[in-house]
Amino acid sequence: MSVRHSLLALLQERPRYGYQLRSEFQDRTGAAWPLNIGQVYTTLERLERDGLVRKESGADGGQVVYSITDEGAGQVDAWFSAPVERSNPPRNELAIKLSLALSLPGVDAGAIIRAQRAASLAVLQEHTKVRRDTATNPRKADLALLLVLDSLIFQAEAEIRWLDLCEARMAQLAPSGNAAGR
Incomplete structure (x- = not known):
């Protein structure tokens, strides 16, 4: 920003x-x-x-x-x-945390995914509720808020989809009996 x-x-x-x-x-x-x-x-x-x-x-x-x-x-x-540049993406703490968890012994990456998914779902639900409440009582000044909320909702949805993908890849690529993490 x-x-x-x-x-x-x-x-x-x-x-x-x-x-x-x-x-x-x-x-x-x-x-x-x-x-x-x-x-x-x-x-x-x-x-x-x-x-x-x-x-x-x-x-x-x-x-x-x-x-x-x-x-x-x-x-x-x-x-x-000018368009917003995406050539140098910002650091993603969750991606870093998960990458390190997968490479360190004794860390349950599956538990990290489950905890983050629950937190992301809660955020998604809160943003969706605020978006619904705002949209049902529109004022001209609320357009900016609606656009910001839409962006936050899409980001939360994308994070949840990414977590699902991480979990599926871990299950697919993990050695037998170790699909949940380390």
């Missing part, structure tokens, strides 16, 4: 201070990805250093307000027009 570009995009709408940016980000993404306020201010400092935002006079309460520069607006336009 590009916090940098997300903050720039929100500043394109109007100048804001850090807490407003954090709140807007979480509101617009259905709070699916919590954003630490410290990360917001660290990112804003870097954006200012790079000439993409500038500080304006403090608002009521003394907060520092940030606005986007022309160069920052150009970065937002480039971000929105």
